[in-house]
Amino acid sequence: MSAARQPIGVIGTGYVGLVTAAGFAELGSEVWCVDIDAAKIERLRHGEVPIYEPGLKELLARNAARMHFSTDLADALVHARLLFVAVGTPPTYSGDADLSAVHAVVAAIPRSDEHALVMKSTVPCGTGASLRRVFGEQGKGGLAYVSCPEFLKEGSAVEDFLHPDRVVVGDAGDWAGDAVVRLYEPLGAPLVRTDIASAEMVKLASNAFLATKISFINEIANVCEETGADVVEVARGMGLDDRIGAKFLQAGIGYGGSCFPKDVDALKQLAGNSGYHFQLLTAVIEVNELQKRRVIGKLQKHLGSLVGKRVALLGLAFKPNTDDMREASSLVLSARLNADGAVVSAYDPVAEEQARALVTGISFAATPLDALRGADAVVLVTEWSEFIELDWGAVAEVMGGDLVIDGRNALDAEAVRAAGLVYEGIGRR
Numbered sequence: 001m002s003a004a005r006q007p008i009g010v011i012g013t014g015y016v017g018l019v020t021a022a023g024f025a026e027l028g029s030e031v032w033c034v035d036i037d038a039a040k041i042e043r044l045r046h047g048e049v050p051i052y053e054p055g056l057k058e059l060l061a062r063n064a065a066r067m068h069f070s071t072d073l074a075d076a077l078v079h080a081r082l083l084f085v086a087v088g089t090p091p092t093y094s095g096d097a098d099l100s101a102v103h104a105v106v107a108a109i110p111r112s113d114e115h116a117l118v119m120k121s122t123v124p125c126g127t128g129a130s131l132r133r134v135f136g137e138q139g140k141g142g143l144a145y146v147s148c149p150e151f152l153k154e155g156s157a158v159e160d161f162l163h164p165d166r167v168v169v170g171d172a173g174d175w176a177g178d179a180v181v182r183l184y185e186p187l188g189a190p191l192v193r194t195d196i197a198s199a200e201m202v203k204l205a206s207n208a209f210l211a212t213k214i215s216f217i218n219e220i221a222n223v224c225e226e227t228g229a230d231v232v233e234v235a236r237g238m239g240l241d242d243r244i245g246a247k248f249l250q251a252g253i254g255y256g257g258s259c260f261p262k263d264v265d266a267l268k269q270l271a272g273n274s275g276y277h278f279q280l281l282t283a284v285i286e287v288n289e290l291q292k293r294r295v296i297g298k299l300q301k302h303l304g305s306l307v308g309k310r311v312a313l314l315g316l317a318f319k320p321n322t323d324d325m326r327e328a329s330s331l332v333l334s335a336r337l338n339a340d341g342a343v344v345s346a347y348d349p350v351a352e353e354q355a356r357a358l359v360t361g362i363s364f365a366a367t368p369l370d371a372l373r374g375a376d377a378v379v380l381v382t383e384w385s386e387f388i389e390l391d392w393g394a395v396a397e398v399m400g401g402d403l404v405i406d407g408r409n410a411l412d413a414e415a416v417r418a419a420g421l422v423y424e425g426i427g428r429r
């Protein structure tokens with residue numbers, strides 16, 4: 001058996017676990033997937049894909065023979081030495097990462113000199129060191145530990161697994177780190193082999209930096225609105241500078257999702273717990289919260305009081321090509337609109353089921369035009385391509401009013417105006 005075909009276990013079959021499992025199966029590994037969610041495992045056994053992620057269904061189908069699903073960790077322990085951990089690490093009330101799922105995995109692993117935990121979940125810097133201490137306390141000192149943070153993006157996760165910008169492996173220099181490096185070798189990605197704490201910090205710092213870029217351009221957009229500049233032009237001019245780069249310079253109604261909000265918070269708390277006040281991140285978080293609410297001000301500027309006004313939301317997911325609603329800007333927006341007395345209708349191509357569980361007081365439409373029928377204003381919340389390609393003439397015919405707020409600066413302003421509608425973006429002239 002070639003080194004690249006080493007069998008692996010994957011604990012947690014969410015966005016990261018399932019993509020990691022299918023990706024390594026594609027590279028030739030037998031993969032034993034374990035989850036405590038019995039219903040999810042049952043669906044996966046029947047070839048169903050519980051999440052929406054482009055290309056994942058095909059990847060799972062193509063590698064079905066090499067993928068095994070179970071609720072019993074013992075199945076993975078018997079067949080694989082490397083156990084990739086991809087359980088959730090949501091925020092606690094204090095903003096720290098909740099590591100209870102990680103600790104549950106550690107508690108369930110028996111004594112072994114054969115196995116290694118490979119941490120894919122995003123954890124605070126220092127988690128590896130404290131887990132290795134726990135191994136010792138529980139008489140499991142023979143377990144190896146590797147930090148292998150995940151950088152995939154929902155919406156292009158399969159592509160990101162197969163073509164990563166880099167692979168980061170933090171380890172204690174034992175067999176497990178070497179084995180993880182060999183697993184990733186076929187992808188030919190630049191490798192950062194380092195110590196465990198540094199690998200953990202690479203992940204937190206990367207997400208914090210990207211969130212900072214977003215909050216920075218959002219503040220520039222807000223200043224553009226006061227000064228007559230157009231943030232799209234400004235970002236284009238900035239982004240051509242190699243030192244800056246064009247990515248993550250799209251102004252809008254704030255970042256969301258399962259990672260940025262919690263990881264930025266977790267790094268801020270981690271710094272605070274260690275006695276350091278991370279001032280920059282405090283501002284990044286505050287700017288993002290205010291940015292989600294700026295749409296309300298724009299609506300009021302055009303419509304006056306929102307009581308009884310009909311507002312349509314196009315898109316609910318935190319970004320296009322995913323059904324993930326965690327920390328989506330639409331959650332804050334719909335709650336604020338409800339509180340201000342607006343009548344809200346919404347359409348999202350795939351996130352409706354998740355949204356129904358989280359959002360109350362709005363109606364869900366079956367098509368974009370159904371959501372827009374009779375609306376005084378429409379807000380583009382998620383830049384799904386079907387919204388960018390909308391026929392604005394048809395939109396103008398069904399709407400009651402004429403206001404289009406482009407919360408992602410993704411629409412063709414001229415096409416919107418040509419249909420007789422009023423266009424307002426974020427930081428645009």
Ligand SMILES: NC(=O)c1ccc[n+]([C@@H]2O[C@H](COP(=O)([O-])OP(=O)(O)OC[C@H]3O[C@@H](n4cnc5c(N)ncnc54)[C@H](O)[C@@H]3O)[C@@H](O)[C@H]2O)c1
Nearest residue numbers: 012013014015016035036037087088089101104121122150
């Ligand atoms: N979603 C992303 O884009 C992304 C990207 C990079 C890193 N991450 C990180 O990866 C981790 C997982 O994120 P996700 O979005 O895949 O989460 P998720 O909520 O989609 O999936 C987590 C899965 O773990 C399972 N689980 C929980 N406890 C378990 C246990 N004790 N044993 C077995 N299974 C268990 C849950 O049932 C669930 O299926 C998080 O730490 C996250 O921060 C996520």
